[in-house]
Amino acid sequence: MKKSVFLILLSMIVLTACSSGGSSSGKKIDVKKVSIESGLVSGKTNPEGNVSIFMGIPYASAPVGELRWKAPQPPTEWEGVRECVTPPPSAMQSKPVPFMMWSKEFMAPEEPLSEDCLFLNIWTPARNTSDNLPVMVWIHGGAFTGGSGTVPLYDGEEMAKKGVVFITINYRLGVLGFLAHPELTAESPVKTSGNYGILDQIEALKWISRNIEAFGGDPGNVTIAGQSAGSFSVNALMISPFAKGLFHRAIGHSGGMFSGGPGLVYDLKAAESAGAAYARQFSDSSIAALRKLPAEELMKVRGRSGVTTDNIVVPSATEAFREGLQNDVPLISGWNADDAVSMGSGTDIKTYIKNAESRYGEMAAEYLRLFPANTEAELQNSMKLSSVLSFGWQNYTWARMQTETGKNKAYLYYFSHVPPGEPNYGAFHSAEFGYALNTLKLWDRPFTEIDYNLAGLMSSYWVNFARSGNPNGEGLPEWLAFDPFSPQIIEFGDEVKPVPIPFREQLEFFDRFNR
Numbered sequence: 001m002k003k004s005v006f007l008i009l010l011s012m013i014v015l016t017a018c019s020s021g022g023s024s025s026g027k028k029i030d031v032k033k034v035s036i037e038s039g040l041v042s043g044k045t046n047p048e049g050n051v052s053i054f055m056g057i058p059y060a061s062a063p064v065g066e067l068r069w070k071a072p073q074p075p076t077e078w079e080g081v082r083e084c085v086t087p088p089p090s091a092m093q094s095k096p097v098p099f100m101m102w103s104k105e106f107m108a109p110e111e112p113l114s115e116d117c118l119f120l121n122i123w124t125p126a127r128n129t130s131d132n133l134p135v136m137v138w139i140h141g142g143a144f145t146g147g148s149g150t151v152p153l154y155d156g157e158e159m160a161k162k163g164v165v166f167i168t169i170n171y172r173l174g175v176l177g178f179l180a181h182p183e184l185t186a187e188s189p190v191k192t193s194g195n196y197g198i199l200d201q202i203e204a205l206k207w208i209s210r211n212i213e214a215f216g217g218d219p220g221n222v223t224i225a226g227q228s229a230g231s232f233s234v235n236a237l238m239i240s241p242f243a244k245g246l247f248h249r250a251i252g253h254s255g256g257m258f259s260g261g262p263g264l265v266y267d268l269k270a271a272e273s274a275g276a277a278y279a280r281q282f283s284d285s286s287i288a289a290l291r292k293l294p295a296e297e298l299m300k301v302r303g304r305s306g307v308t309t310d311n312i313v314v315p316s317a318t319e320a321f322r323e324g325l326q327n328d329v330p331l332i333s334g335w336n337a338d339d340a341v342s343m344g345s346g347t348d349i350k351t352y353i354k355n356a357e358s359r360y361g362e363m364a365a366e367y368l369r370l371f372p373a374n375t376e377a378e379l380q381n382s383m384k385l386s387s388v389l390s391f392g393w394q395n396y397t398w399a400r401m402q403t404e405t406g407k408n409k410a411y412l413y414y415f416s417h418v419p420p421g422e423p424n425y426g427a428f429h430s431a432e433f434g435y436a437l438n439t440l441k442l443w444d445r446p447f448t449e450i451d452y453n454l455a456g457l458m459s460s461y462w463v464n465f466a467r468s469g470n471p472n473g474e475g476l477p478e479w480l481a482f483d484p485f486s487p488q489i490i491e492f493g494d495e496v497k498p499v500p501i502p503f504r505e506q507l508e509f510f511d512r513f514n515r
Contacts, residue, residue: 026130026131027128027129027130028127028128029052029127029128029215029216031043031044031045031052033081035214036211036214037211038076039079039081039082040080040081040082041057041082042081042085043085043122044085046157050125050161051123051124051125051161052123052215053157054085054122054124055084055087055121056084056086057122058075059119059169059204059207060072060074060200060207061074061076061118062116062118063116063117063172063176063200064115064295066291069176069179069193069196070196071188071199072196072200072203087109087121088119088121088149089113089119089170090114090149091147091148091170091172091174092172092174092176092295092299093142093145093146093173093174093299094145094146094299096108096146100423101423101428101430101431103444105152105153105434105442106151106152106430107152108142108147108148108150108151109148117170118170118172118203118204119169120169120204121150121167121168122215123155123157123166123167124165124215125160125165125216126215127216129214130216131216132216132221133163133216133218134164134165134217134221134223134467135164135208135212135219135223136159136164136165136166136167136222136462136463136466137167137168137169137204137208137224137247138166138167138168138225139171139201139225139230139233140169140170140226140227140229140230141227141229141230141231141255142228143228143264144197144229144305144306145173146173147229147230149170152439152443153433153434153437153442153443155442158437158459159438159459159462159463162438162463163467164463164466164467165212165216165217169204170200171200171201171204172197172200173305174299174303174305175299175301175305176196176295176298177196177305178194178195178196178305178306178307179194179196179275179303179304180192180194181193181194182275183287184275184287185268185272190313192268192308192310193268193275194275194307194308195236195307198233198236198237198314199242199313201237202237202243205246205247206246220248222249223247223250223465223466224247224250225250225252225253225462226252226253227254227430228253228429229255229264230255231253231255232256232264232307234250234251235394235398236307236314237250238250238326238331239316239317239327240313240314240315240327241315244327247327248329248330249330249331249332249465250329250330250331251332251333251465252334253335253432253433254334254336254395255391255395256317256333256394256397257307258317258318258321258398258401258514259514264305264306265306265307265309266307266308266309267308267309267310268308268311274304275304278301278304281301318401321401321404321406324405324406326402329408330408330409330469331399331410332410332412332461332462332465333395333399333402333410333412334395334412334432335391335396335414336415336429337388337414338388338418338431339390339391339428340385340388347383352379353373356368356371363509370505370509371506389507391429392503392507393510393511395412396501397511397514398410399411399412399482400482400484400511403482409470409482410481410482411465411471411480412487412501413492414490414492415427415431415492416492417432417450417451417492419434419445419447420447420448434455435451435458435459436455436458436459438459440452440455457477457492458496460473460475460476461473461476464476477490477496479498480498487504489501
């Protein structure tokens with residue numbers, strides 16, 4: 001009898017332990033009070049109660065006053081519980097206004113905008129600090145002049161429901177985030193300037209490494225992902241020695257910095273020259289004087305924004321990958337069928353041919369064969385394709401070079417699905433991330449079953465990749481790792497399927513031209 005009672009009690013103990021969720025070394029996450037290095041924070045839960053949300057956690061001190069144009073500093077501590085339930089200020093930028101295909105769902109909130117902007121947002125499905133869920137960090141686009149971690153289509157609830165801790169970050173933009181200047185270089189401990197927005201991203205990753213376990217995330221399994229300027233950023237982080245060890249997978253949508261990248265990358269000397277020219281537009285052009293001006297005054301004068309290749313924070317992407325010096329992690333890279341936002345600039349056939357001969361020299365005849373302009377229709381098609389491939393070649397090259405010099409695999413995609421409704425700009429630049437992040441319900445378009453199925457598949461690939469470095473999984477069409485000698489890629493169209501790489505001959509032309 002005593003033996004039976006003992007066995008019953010033992011079985012109850014085992015069942016209780018099994019039903020408690022997580023290991024005994026973990027701690028239940030209380031959304032009303034989570035302890036991080038700076039103090040206590042509280043969040044909120046989604047209506048279903050299966051995702052905890054924390055908005056506006058500071059990952060660094062406010063970069064204002066003497067901290068303007070300096071590397072970010074750790075956040076200051078606070079007393080009590082800091083309520084993190086509303087969107088934080090976005091970085092200083094022009095008033096976010098919808099335009100062309102980019103409707104309000106793609107815009108940062110109109111307010112608040114502030115120089116004090118170094119915050120991140122977390123969506124977590126974890127119930128216990130020992131859940132060790134994969135972490136995905138989304139870096140927003142916006143040409144390094146606009147955007148925010150609280151753009152509606154970046155909402156992380158649906159990705160969290162699929163089993164990742166999803167994070168969005170704000171970082172400094174425009175001249176506040178990317179001003180290079182000889183005075184700033186001279187005062188810097190590492191003798192460089194201009195990449196403050198990139199340093200912010202690195203600081204956010206450091207914060208995540210130190211604190212994400214409190215939200216059930218695994219600091220040893222962090223995926224960085226971004227689109228457009230966010231993809232440039234992921235590319236920069238993948239080659240930055242300052243970011244080494246802070247992430248373990250990378251995803252880049254439509255953007256990269258190989259052979260300079262399309263207009264957003266300067267070397268340090270050129271960036272300093274542009275910064276000095278910007279400063280001379282003020283009555284007192286010294287950095288000390290500019291640090292005293294309100295951010296709004298600085299924003300009234302146009303300045304350069306973009307990554308500075310200084311061989312300190314950010315080296316040359318082409319050289320780093322060629323030499324195998326990248327932060328070697330599994331990679332997803334890809335572009336959209338209509339990444340070109342301009343369908344032609346009014347150039348006539350004669351001028352187009354003259355420009356091709358000037359730019360491509362001995363290779364001009366081959367260029368004009370691949371991008372012909374014998375008729376007005378050919379001219380417009382060739383200009384569009386050349387513009388699209390200014391993105392496509394970046395992401396193709398990224399996958400190719402990672403495959404050639406890295407130990408980890410790369411997976412290449414081509415997004416060709418046209419979102420329904422108006423305005424119709426095709427599979428436009430930015431069209432894909434509402435599908436990849438499974439946020440179509442937040443986008444006002446007449447979506448059909450085809451769209452929701454595509455979003456379900458694409459977001460599942462992304463989550464699988466965050467878990468293991470391999471996007472494949474049960475119920476998904478097989479996505480082969482990129483092979484430069486037999487380049488099959490996945491196409492996200494009305495159906496999802498492996499296809500030969502599109503425009504391979506044109507892409508290989510740019511390979512030869514950019515050697």
